[in-house]
Amino acid sequence: MTLETRLSAPRTGDHRAWEPLTGAARRIALEVLLDGPLSRRDLSRRMALSPGSLTRLTRPLLDSGLLVEAGSVEVGAPETAADATDGAGTSPRLGRPAQPLAVVPGSHHFIGVKLTGDHAYAALTDLRAEILAADDAPLPGHEPQDVLDVVAALTDRLVSRLAALSAGAGVTGLGVSVGGHVDGRSVVTDAPHLGWLDVPLGELLTTRTGLRTVVENDIVAVTEATHWFGEGHGCDRFALFTIGAGIGYGLVVHGEAVTSPEAGLSLLSHFPLDATGPTGPCGHAGCATAMLTIGALVTEGSSALGREVTYDQLLDLAAAGDPVASGVVDRAGRALGRMLAAVANLTMPERIVLGGEGVRLAQVAAAAVRDGLHHDRNPRTRDPEISLQSPELALWARGAAVVAIQSLVLGR
Amino acid sequence: MTLETRLSAPRTGDHRAWEPLTGAARRIALEVLLDGPLSRRDLSRRMALSPGSLTRLTRPLLDSGLLVEAGSVEVGAPETAADATDGAGTSPRLGRPAQPLAVVPGSHHFIGVKLTGDHAYAALTDLRAEILAADDAPLPGHEPQDVLDVVAALTDRLVSRLAALSAGAGVTGLGVSVGGHVDGRSVVTDAPHLGWLDVPLGELLTTRTGLRTVVENDIVAVTEATHWFGEGHGCDRFALFTIGAGIGYGLVVHGEAVTSPEAGLSLLSHFPLDATGPTGPCGHAGCATAMLTIGALVTEGSSALGREVTYDQLLDLAAAGDPVASGVVDRAGRALGRMLAAVANLTMPERIVLGGEGVRLAQVAAAAVRDGLHHDRNPRTRDPEISLQSPELALWARGAAVVAIQSLVLGR
DNA sequence: GCACTTAGTTCTAGTGCAGAACTTAAGGCG
DNA sequence: CGCCTTAAGTTCTGCACTAGAACTAAGTGC
Numbered sequence: 001m002t003l004e005t006r007l008s009a010p011r012t013g014d015h016r017a018w019e020p021l022t023g024a025a026r027r028i029a030l031e032v033l034l035d036g037p038l039s040r041r042d043l044s045r046r047m048a049l050s051p052g053s054l055t056r057l058t059r060p061l062l063d064s065g066l067l068v069e070a071g072s073v074e075v076g077a078p079e080t081a082a083d084a085t086d087g088a089g090t091s092p093r094l095g096r097p098a099q100p101l102a103v104v105p106g107s108h109h110f111i112g113v114k115l116t117g118d119h120a121y122a123a124l125t126d127l128r129a130e131i132l133a134a135d136d137a138p139l140p141g142h143e144p145q146d147v148l149d150v151v152a153a154l155t156d157r158l159v160s161r162l163a164a165l166s167a168g169a170g171v172t173g174l175g176v177s178v179g180g181h182v183d184g185r186s187v188v189t190d191a192p193h194l195g196w197l198d199v200p201l202g203e204l205l206t207t208r209t210g211l212r213t214v215v216e217n218d219i220v221a222v223t224e225a226t227h228w229f230g231e232g233h234g235c236d237r238f239a240l241f242t243i244g245a246g247i248g249y250g251l252v253v254h255g256e257a258v259t260s261p262e263a264g265l266s267l268l269s270h271f272p273l274d275a276t277g278p279t280g281p282c283g284h285a286g287c288a289t290a291m292l293t294i295g296a297l298v299t300e301g302s303s304a305l306g307r308e309v310t311y312d313q314l315l316d317l318a319a320a321g322d323p324v325a326s327g328v329v330d331r332a333g334r335a336l337g338r339m340l341a342a343v344a345n346l347t348m349p350e351r352i353v354l355g356g357e358g359v360r361l362a363q364v365a366a367a368a369v370r371d372g373l374h375h376d377r378n379p380r381t382r383d384p385e386i387s388l389q390s391p392e393l394a395l396w397a398r399g400a401a402v403v404a405i406q407s408l409v410l411g412r
Numbered sequence: 413m414t415l416e417t418r419l420s421a422p423r424t425g426d427h428r429a430w431e432p433l434t435g436a437a438r439r440i441a442l443e444v445l446l447d448g449p450l451s452r453r454d455l456s457r458r459m460a461l462s463p464g465s466l467t468r469l470t471r472p473l474l475d476s477g478l479l480v481e482a483g484s485v486e487v488g489a490p491e492t493a494a495d496a497t498d499g500a501g502t503s504p505r506l507g508r509p510a511q512p513l514a515v516v517p518g519s520h521h522f523i524g525v526k527l528t529g530d531h532a533y534a535a536l537t538d539l540r541a542e543i544l545a546a547d548d549a550p551l552p553g554h555e556p557q558d559v560l561d562v563v564a565a566l567t568d569r570l571v572s573r574l575a576a577l578s579a580g581a582g583v584t585g586l587g588v589s590v591g592g593h594v595d596g597r598s599v600v601t602d603a604p605h606l607g608w609l610d611v612p613l614g615e616l617l618t619t620r621t622g623l624r625t626v627v628e629n630d631i632v633a634v635t636e637a638t639h640w641f642g643e644g645h646g647c648d649r650f651a652l653f654t655i656g657a658g659i660g661y662g663l664v665v666h667g668e669a670v671t672s673p674e675a676g677l678s679l680l681s682h683f684p685l686d687a688t689g690p691t692g693p694c695g696h697a698g699c700a701t702a703m704l705t706i707g708a709l710v711t712e713g714s715s716a717l718g719r720e721v722t723y724d725q726l727l728d729l730a731a732a733g734d735p736v737a738s739g740v741v742d743r744a745g746r747a748l749g750r751m752l753a754a755v756a757n758l759t760m761p762e763r764i765v766l767g768g769e770g771v772r773l774a775q776v777a778a779a780a781v782r783d784g785l786h787h788d789r790n791p792r793t794r795d796p797e798i799s800l801q802s803p804e805l806a807l808w809a810r811g812a813a814v815v816a817i818q819s820l821v822l823g824r
Numbered sequence: 825g826c827a828c829t830t831a832g833t834t835c836t837a838g839t840g841c842a843g844a845a846c847t848t849a850a851g852g853c854g
Numbered sequence: 855c856g857c858c859t860t861a862a863g864t865t866c867t868g869c870a871c872t873a874g875a876a877c878t879a880a881g882t883g884c
Contacts, residue, residue, distance in 0.1 A: 095830025260760035507861025
């Protein structure tokens with residue numbers, strides 16, 4: 001160990017900065033990373049540690065460049081950060097002002113790649129999962145070798161982009177997400193869209209790119225991103241429901257994502273929502289796929305209107321009051337509401353986050369969604385908070401990057 | 413502290429035995445309580461502690477009489493316990509034999525009371541939640557005073573029974589469960605069946621009985637009992653679904669019960685299961701209440717058969733092959749299957765535990781339940797394990813006792 | 825300027841853990 | 855029968871981390 005320490009020069013931002021962290025120091029870094037600038041006093045309260053311990057524990061974190069005292073530094077938006085902290089606290093503005101600690105987002109960088117059946121979407125992020133650059137490429141084939149080539153090429157390009165943005169900075173980790181089942185954040189045991197069974201993608205990419213690589217199911221990855229840095233932040237229990245080409249569903253309970261072997265199986269695709277609804281390709285009448293996916297709505301809308309419309313055109317028409325389009329959209333909205341009622345009844349979340357490329361449905365058909373939600377809910381309940389996520393595709397790649405961030409920060 | 417130690421004579425089974433426990437010692441006691449006899453070696457592996465620490469930490473637990481070395485003692489079934497441990501391990505039967513540690517179940521006793529709108533059911537249990545005696549009494553009224561009187565009378569009677577069973581033993585804690593919402597395991601904020609709003613039942617009973625008292629929602633309490641000592645034991649994620657006069661639903665995720673403010677609201681009562689089903693008192697067609705409760709099935713069965721039948725008679729007829737009874741029962745079984753599919757799809761449990769007085773439906777209509785389950789499940793999924801719980805009413809009171817046990821063991 | 829309040833630091837004593845060496849209790853084997 | 859092997863459990867020592875007290879720092883209000 002002493003040998004290794006001597007050999008590797010302690011550069012600022014070196015990813016080794018995390019590794020020797022003891023339990024308490026790790027937790028401090030994690031708290032500050034997730035909950036923005038926090039003073040030592042805040043931390044001592046949160047973690048039930050004495051003030052003295054905080055001085056001792058934070059010093060190496062500051063020395064290593066992972067944290068800074070946000071009061072005296074210009075990272076990102078200095079005043080905003082300071083204001084937020086001051087305003088948020090019990091701020092009697094008395095006594096010595098607190099010295100909030102913040103992570104230096106640029107101290108580490110990560111790359112996330114989301115794989116679909118025919119394309120790879122990549123994003124470069126900082127330690128707080130802010131997207132600095134994005135890129136994508138088609139997959140020439142489904143052989144693991146094809147995918148390795150594409151991911152390596154995307155990674156190379158983003159590494160160069162990062163070098164251009166800030167000289168000397170390197171990438172700490174790579175995260176890859178894929179539809180299907182992933183074991184131990186490393187082995188793709190079953191990915192139907194790629195036709196893969198037991199491909200050790202993590203290992204293959206670690207040797208190919210030289211980056212510490214983790215792999216996770218795509219919806220689990222987005223759920224983690226939503227939990228750590230997104231609309232589910234600070235929530236002990238929330239559900240993520242995405243609408244797009246398909247239906248996605250992720251669950252966080254007790255501050256931790258549920259990662260069952262079934263988490264990647266698109267369990268809600270055939271959830272029954274409207275017995276009188278159209279029948280999807282699966283043969284189920286009025287199932288979630290037939291009622292809510294973009295494809296289903298485009299088909300329904302085009303047939304009802306007597307002409308081909310895109311998803312956005314359909315929603316625009318409904319928003320403008322077109323009765324035919326509204327009929328189609330409201331019916332879907334009502335089905336969405338009943339879906340959310342089922343989620344709320346069975347998982348009791350504090351919040352439900354809606355996302356995916358088709359999330360605009362929830363805005364346009366907001367009243368119908370509420371209707372459907374209340375129809376299947378006990379009137380004594382309070383509605384869960386409902387947050388909408390941006391429909392950007394880059395969020396899927398960001399999810400993969402967050403898994404890489406977690407791997408570093410949690411040390412596993 | 414030294415003073416206090418000197419003042420309180422260290423009696424065996426004194427409930428103070430738990431209180432000075434430090435974090436690690438508490439966890440050891442908890443592991444041994446929940447996972448039966450464990451050797452120090454087992455514990456050191458589970459808790460990532462050195463063998464030396466185990467010696468140090470277990471000594472006071474043995475001295476206080478909370479634990480015993482199960483190899484040299486006759487508690488309950490000595491040979492069975494020893495065999496189980498030996499058989500379970502990697503048992504190469506080489507080297508020094510492990511000395512399993514076990515809790516002394518009789519070192520503490522608890523009373524649990526379940527309140528309904530018109531009755532109180534009480535149970536006396538040991539530290540492992542085994543029921544030693546049961547009792548019950550009608551409630552003369554809904555005033556808190558009426559309920560206090562009944563609970564105090566039942567408690568007195570069970571304390572006497574305990575004294576008769578084992579001289580000198582006392583009761584460590586009292587748990588009370590009630591349908592409705594309970595705050596902080598103490599205050600009944602809303603109990604519709606009793607017409608209560610914000611009754612500080614925990615405090616009232618603590619002063620009235622002199623026992624450390626905790627209060628919890630009834631279904632949460634049964635869920636905790638199932639989790640710690642019942643069919644959900646050892647499960648990281650499971651759902652409990654009870655069929656009786658109403659529908660009950662509890663959820664454990666990441667080894668912890670979900671206790672949202674909504675957990676006691678009977679959220680699944682109106683869950684839609686069969687659009688063509690009968691309409692319940694709530695006005696929903698084919699909701700869980702209308703399809704699955706004992707009352708609904710008795711009504712359906714009696715009307716279909718043209719004569720009054722009891723629940724058990726209906727199930728007997730169906731089991732014997734009566735086509736009319738089978739029609740009613742299978743339809744309910746199928747609805748139950750679809751209910752379980754929804755639970756499985758949305759919460760991804762390892763196991764679903766079925767309980768309640770009407771649980772026999774799941775046995776008699778097993779094939780229909782499987783049908784309904786598969787109808788709404790992705791064929792790539794594996795069925796969750798399904799366990800049946802005894803339909804005994806005493807389990808509800810046991811649940812209340814378990815909450816009292818938890819209060820002591822977890823120190824909150 | 826001075827008291828007051830709260831944040832953060834320094835120092836010391838004590839706790840609790842790991843790790844190594846040792847003891848104990850079995851089976852295997854010549 | 856005695857010795858070796860294996861694995862569980864114990865004892866002891868050093869170390870890492872923590873709490874707590876006393877102290878310093880940096881502001882506000884009078």
